Amino acid sequence: MSETFVEKYASFLHQHHMNHSSIPDSDFEKSIIDKSHAYAVQNALxxxxxxxxxxIPIGWKVGCTSKMTQQMSSTDEPFFGRMFKKTTFSQVDTINLSGFFNPILEPEVGFLMVEDLPPNAAPFSEQDILKATGGLIPAVEIVDCRYSSGWPLKILRTIADNGVHGAFIKGTLRNDWQHIERAAITLKVELNGHFETDGLGANALGDPIQSVRWLANTCIKYGLNIKAGDFISAGNIANKAVFIKEGDDVSIDFSSLGKLDIRFT
Incomplete structure (x- = not known):
């Protein structure tokens, strides 16, 4: 794939971000044949x-870490994207959805990293990731499909548009995270007072720490790396997609990790 093509496709996507318009089907997508192409476009965007x-980047999101989300995207492995300061919210109880297109709420285990994971230290083990972790966070990623064709999305289109990241909502940082059994975290999501779905920490590659390990090692392949201060949203742990709209109230209980209550306006 030529640099000219990457630049043109990234400019096409960026223009729709600037105009706040949905992304139509295009001939660009036919030329993206593998993930290296898609990540090249993502990086240019x-x-x-x-x-x-x-x-301003504040960290990373990992997507397609569960069988449910992989089936939706017709893939068998995760992907990553960036998260930004402007669309990151801390312990808020209200989020305005007017700027979103087709939002889905994804309950996730968040990580705060306190050490760099540099290229010369790769490949990284689980112990390396644990050592670099400073805390866990009950979190929500809102993924947002800008493509006019809507959900579900194939993986290469998802990667190209920054992993369809929409927003990151952080709960209370847990500094006492070491005793929390990440894989055993149980999830309960209520939508407008009614049970919507459940889930399990193990839905994220068996243990959310494995999502972070995957991210750390995969970033190196693309000339990137996790740095101290980065937040990481480690993948959806719910058992089904939670579609949200203006006026919805959502309560998310992460058992031992904490709880989030959010109203969408």
Whole structure:
């Protein structure tokens, strides 16, 4: 794939971000044949968002970490994208959805990293990730499909548009995280006072720490790396997709990790 093509496709996506318009089907997508192409477009889009939109990165999201989400995207492995300061919210109880297109709420285990994971230390083990972790967070990622064709999305289109990241909502940081059994975290989601879905920490690659390990090692392949201060949203642990709209109230109980209550306006 030529640099010219990558630049043109990234410019096409960026223009729709700038105009706040849905992304139509295009011939660009036919030329993306593997993930290396998709990540090249994602990185070029990221650079444009930084340069023209003053987007400040605060960390990473990992997607397709559960069988349910992999089936939705017709893939058998995860993907990553960036998260930004402007669309990251801390312990809020209200989120405005007017700027979203087709939002889905994903309950996730968040990580705060306190050490760099540099290329010269790769490949990383689970112990390396544990050592670099400073805390766990009950969190929500809102993924948002900008493509006019809507959900479900194939994986390469998802990767190209920054992993369809919409927002990251953080609960209370748990500094006493070491005793929490991440894989055993049980999830209960209520939508407008009614049970919507359950879930389990193990839905994220068996243990959310494995999502972070996957991210750390995969980033190196693309000339990137996790740094101290990064937040990581480690993948959806719910058993089904939770579609949200303006006026919805959502209560998310992560058992030993904490709880989030959010109203969408």
């Amino acid at each position: 990221f650079e444009k968002l930084q340069r023209h939109n003053h987007a």
